[in-house]
Amino acid sequence: MQALTFKRGVHPPDGKALSAEQPIQVILPKENSELFYPMSQHIGAPCEPLVAVGDHVKVGQKIAESPAFMSSPIFASVSGEVVDIRPMLVPGGATVKSIVVKNDGKMEEIEGLNQGRDYTTMSNEEILAAIKDAGVVGLGGAGFPTHVKLNPPKDTPIDHILINAAECEPYLTCDYRLMLEEPERIVKGLQIMLKLHPGAKGVIGIEMNKPKAIESMTKACEGIDNITVQPLVTKFPQGSEKHLIYAITKREVKSGALPASAGCIVDNVDTVVAIERAICKGRPLMRRIVTVSGKGIKNPGNYKIRIGMTLRDLVDAIGGFNEGANAPVKLIAGGPMMGPTLYTLDVASVKTTSGLLCFTQEEAFIPEERNCIRCGKCVEHCPMGLQPFLLNACALKGDGEGFVKHHGLDCIECGSCSYECPAKRQLAQSIRATKKIEAGKKAAAAAAARAKAEAEAKAKAEKN
Amino acid sequence: MANFVVSGTPHVRSKESIQSIMRDVIIALIPATAMGIYFFGIPALILIAVSIVASVFFEWLYQKLLKKPVTISDLSAVVTGLLLAMNLPASAPIWVPIVGAAFAIIFAKQLFGGLGQNFINPALAGRAFLLASYPTEMTSWTAPVGFSGADAAAVATPLATLKTGVMPDASLQDVIFGNIGGCIGETCAIALIIGGIYLLVKHVISWKIPVLYILTVFVLTAAIGRKGLRVPVYEIFTGGLMLGAFFMATDYASSPRYTERPSYLCHRLWYHHHTDQNFRRLPRRCILLYSDYEPGCTSDRKIHRT
Numbered sequence: 001m002q003a004l005t006f007k008r009g010v011h012p013p014d015g016k017a018l019s020a021e022q023p024i025q026v027i028l029p030k031e032n033s034e035l036f037y038p039m040s041q042h043i044g045a046p047c048e049p050l051v052a053v054g055d056h057v058k059v060g061q062k063i064a065e066s067p068a069f070m071s072s073p074i075f076a077s078v079s080g081e082v083v084d085i086r087p088m089l090v091p092g093g094a095t096v097k098s099i100v101v102k103n104d105g106k107m108e109e110i111e112g113l114n115q116g117r118d119y120t121t122m123s124n125e126e127i128l129a130a131i132k133d134a135g136v137v138g139l140g141g142a143g144f145p146t147h148v149k150l151n152p153p154k155d156t157p158i159d160h161i162l163i164n165a166a167e168c169e170p171y172l173t174c175d176y177r178l179m180l181e182e183p184e185r186i187v188k189g190l191q192i193m194l195k196l197h198p199g200a201k202g203v204i205g206i207e208m209n210k211p212k213a214i215e216s217m218t219k220a221c222e223g224i225d226n227i228t229v230q231p232l233v234t235k236f237p238q239g240s241e242k243h244l245i246y247a248i249t250k251r252e253v254k255s256g257a258l259p260a261s262a263g264c265i266v267d268n269v270d271t272v273v274a275i276e277r278a279i280c281k282g283r284p285l286m287r288r289i290v291t292v293s294g295k296g297i298k299n300p301g302n303y304k305i306r307i308g309m310t311l312r313d314l315v316d317a318i319g320g321f322n323e324g325a326n327a328p329v330k331l332i333a334g335g336p337m338m339g340p341t342l343y344t345l346d347v348a349s350v351k352t353t354s355g356l357l358c359f360t361q362e363e364a365f366i367p368e369e370r371n372c373i374r375c376g377k378c379v380e381h382c383p384m385g386l387q388p389f390l391l392n393a394c395a396l397k398g399d400g401e402g403f404v405k406h407h408g409l410d411c412i413e414c415g416s417c418s419y420e421c422p423a424k425r426q427l428a429q430s431i432r433a434t435k436k437i438e439a440g441k442k443a444a445a446a447a448a449a450r451a452k453a454e455a456e457a458k459a460k461a462e463k464n
Numbered sequence: 465m466a467n468f469v470v471s472g473t474p475h476v477r478s479k480e481s482i483q484s485i486m487r488d489v490i491i492a493l494i495p496a497t498a499m500g501i502y503f504f505g506i507p508a509l510i511l512i513a514v515s516i517v518a519s520v521f522f523e524w525l526y527q528k529l530l531k532k533p534v535t536i537s538d539l540s541a542v543v544t545g546l547l548l549a550m551n552l553p554a555s556a557p558i559w560v561p562i563v564g565a566a567f568a569i570i571f572a573k574q575l576f577g578g579l580g581q582n583f584i585n586p587a588l589a590g591r592a593f594l595l596a597s598y599p600t601e602m603t604s605w606t607a608p609v610g611f612s613g614a615d616a617a618a619v620a621t622p623l624a625t626l627k628t629g630v631m632p633d634a635s636l637q638d639v640i641f642g643n644i645g646g647c648i649g650e651t652c653a654i655a656l657i658i659g660g661i662y663l664l665v666k667h668v669i670s671w672k673i674p675v676l677y678i679l680t681v682f683v684l685t686a687a688i689g690r691k692g693l694r695v696p697v698y699e700i701f702t703g704g705l706m707l708g709a710f711f712m713a714t715d716y717a718s719s720p721r722y723t724e725r726p727s728y729l730c731h732r733l734w735y736h737h738h739t740d741q742n743f744r745r746l747p748r749r750c751i752l753l754y755s756d757y758e759p760g761c762t763s764d765r766k767i768h769r770t
Contacts, residue, residue: 012476170476331468336475343468357475364469370482370538373580375716377480415474422480423580429472 003208005233006243009383010416012236012337014209015171019293022301024177027309027317029078031105035308036088036348037063037074038096042143044070049099055082058110060284062135063099072145072351073135076101077286077306079108089347091311091333093340098348101308115282119192127196127279134278135285135351140164140239140268141334143352146275149267150196152260158197160249160264163190163204163272165213166232166239169335172355174289175269177302179206179213182273183220189272190227192279193265200265202227203248209234236337237414241266243383255410270354285351290314296321296328296358305349311356312345321358328358337415367424378417378427384410388417388427395430400438409442411435482579486539488666492659493546493711499642499652503608504554504616508648512549515561519545522569532578540579544568547587547711550649551704552594555606555616560598564590585715605645619645623703629691632702639701650704660710674709681705 029035040046045068057063057076065073080103088098119127132147152158163186167175179186190202204221206214208231218229232238232247242253244266251262259266267275270289277283288307293300298319305314311333315321321328331342334355378388386407394403403409408431417427501509523541527534548564568590573582582589595602606616622632622644634644642652650656663669678700685696700706 010478012474012478015476329469330471330475332475336473338473339475340473341468341470341475343470359475364471364475366469366471367477367481370535371578371580373482373485373540373716375485413473418472419474419476420478420480422478422482422485424477424481426472428474432472 001229001231003231003233004205004247005235005238006246006383008381008385008416009235009237009243010381010419011234012170012419014234015293015336016173016176016209018171018295018300019173019291019302020176022173022177024174024181024289024302024304025318026304027306027314028107029103029306029309029313030317031103033103033313034083034310035076035078035080035101035103035306036098036310037076037101037308038088038090038098038348038350039064039074040096041074041090041307041350041352042072042137042145044068044072044145044148046096047071047074049085051082051099053082053084056080057082057101058108060113060286061110062133062284063101070145070148072137072143072147073133073284074099075135075284075286077308078103079106080104089344090350091340091342091347091353113282116280117282119195119279122279124196127192130279131275133284134274136271136274136278137285137351138268139270139274139288139351139354141338141352141354143350146267146271149260149265150193152258152265156260156263158200158260158263158265160245161190161193161197161200161202162244162248162264162266163202163269164239164241164244164266165204165206165210165217165269166244167210167269168207168234168236168238168240169337169339169355170236171293171357172291172335173293174291174302174354176210176213178269178273178289179210180216183216185273185276186217186269187220187224187227188280189274189276191224192275193267193272194226197265200226204229205232205238205244205248206230207232207234207238236416236419237383237412240383240412240414242412255407288349288351288353290349290353291355292318292358293355294328294332294358295326295360295363298322307349307351307353309349310345311342311347311349311353314349314356315345315358322360326360329361330357330359330364332357332359337419338413369425370423372425373423375422377420377422381416381420383414383416384412386411388431389425391431391434392425392427395434400434400441403434404438404442408435409439482538482540485668486543488663488668489543489711490539490546492662492668493543493550493649495655495658496550496649496652496707497546499655500550500554500648503610503642503651504606504648505609505611508554510558511552511554511556511561511648512546514558515549515552515565516542516545518562518565519548519569522566523574526570526574535579538579541569544573544586544590547585547649548590550707551587551591551647553602553605553646554648555604556601560594560601563597564594567593580717582717585712585717588712607645608643608651621646621703622698626690626693626695626699626702629693631693631695636698636701639698644702647704647707650707653701653706656706656710660706663710663714669710669714673713677709677713678705 045066047064047066049064051063058079061076062073063076080101083102084100087095090096128147128151136146138144165175194202204217214231221227230248241259245262245264253259253262274285287304290305291302332339333342372389382388390406391408411431413432415428519541520536524536549561568586572586572589576582605619605621607619609616622634622639625632638644640653644651682696682700685699
């Protein structure tokens, strides 16, 4: 099958060889270690704790939830005592109220766990409720609640369910390993999703640099009519939702719209496995696969961890950092193109933690920023068709109006512009910062307009 | 506990740098430079060396005097110096490239903010300045005598002859290989094309500007001609067209980056190419003027455009 792709984009060295051939290893938290469960690990309303300090919790126990539809509950991944509820650092850099559980090492499971069901006999509502009740969110990085994604407005029919297995971020190999080791579960999860949208066809998009994964998934899909494996050109950001949709369906998602508006649902490989576990195994989201890589770590590999472990516990459990010249100087949560840096290892792993990269001095080299030479390479490579050099100039001048006028808010922050820039300008960084400010202003303006409209309507009603 | 570096994304960068781009441009100019020295001998070699040294010196001096970081290591001043020398007649006195380099680097480049902020190509600005100030020195063309030691006789360039509506004596082969009178770096079209292809292969320039420029001249010469003379194949190898199309029209700072713009600019280039009678070396004048059509990308650049 011919490999598909999108326009523009970049080709960073993939760095996957460090961990690609390492089978997934299960890492259990040590006895007496503390696990942190931040109340916001997803897009939407934060959860409220259901437990109090001193309570004993068991594996699989729901410890926090929110009544909002756009939210996702949180489960204990170990058994033990709730020792504190306090703010804790999460990989994105925010400090979030977290439930702290001291692991008693017994891994006692709560009753009612492991009651797998046959999805073919379940109604769509039951499936969606089960997915919501298992706390499944998009594990690719955004953390969009899966039950919301799978239940788009009725007027937007879904005809494609795309499994994002591009894994275009350099270094990360967790999705790759899943495809090699558990292809049947991915297919099963996709079949559950397809049951919700019978008119849709399932497409698993995999970049060409993972031939073994393509082979493995093709084999697992044999004999299933409505699922195909689609090879994709190896190019960053192939795994961006909008670009995956464009590559496979040639449809463009409008500015500010969700994928459902283009008839597509896109989910990451690990998310699909989480759906399968939730329905067929009756286990909520308590674990995830994390790639730990970079030259600064002793044993790069792919690890199945309990969500809530601190990254320090994870690093200690797998043998620690290298010493001397190969000691890490930079820690990145996620991939090197889009992952935020960490200033400490005392960070809770959350549902969306897909990787931890430990870069040595050599890998972490930050080149000096020079004058823009107007070569236009950022424009040539921007996957969104923007003009990053122009947005950068607006950002540096504080010209928010110009920034919005030149579609700065459509930036997906993939970093392709900074990657290509021969003058080594921090384009993506400046654009991201300005985007935050302008998006905030836009939201505030929208809220003000709404409040004004409401006040006017109220005044009108009173007058009458 | 070690302190960890915190920085914005992305954490990996391509190997390409300003220096590597400028190095590629210099490599691409080597064939034409070598042929220029081959045809015009020792005087050409001296002019090239003086021009490069003067350009780098003025960049260094300006940055030192203004206490700015010295950026001569990015090789952009070397490129300016080399291009300036290639746009000089071999008979030019030794002070000509020094004055030209001073104007190019200080006025056209640094005063506007340095690398990337210039609104016109510095080498061409330097040349335009020289041509306007010292027309005699700048238009005394000599025959290519190489290292023979013979006194170079004054000649007219093929383009100048073409403009009078007369077919020049030089054969097509001569204009392609550069065995004609003209500026040091412009005569050997084939060496310039080789250099241009190198830049295309290295993705330093895109094909659009050079191809559209040359094609515009070709098509319109075939269609309209000059004073009844229609020799498009001959014409595209004369004057500084190849040098201009591959190395100067593509100058990053002053060329359009929008893919749809070059076709529009072709009309402009043609217009200046054929109607402007004041400047004898036409392509350079065109490129200088078309810099003005460059969609000034940021509002602060508007002040540079008139």
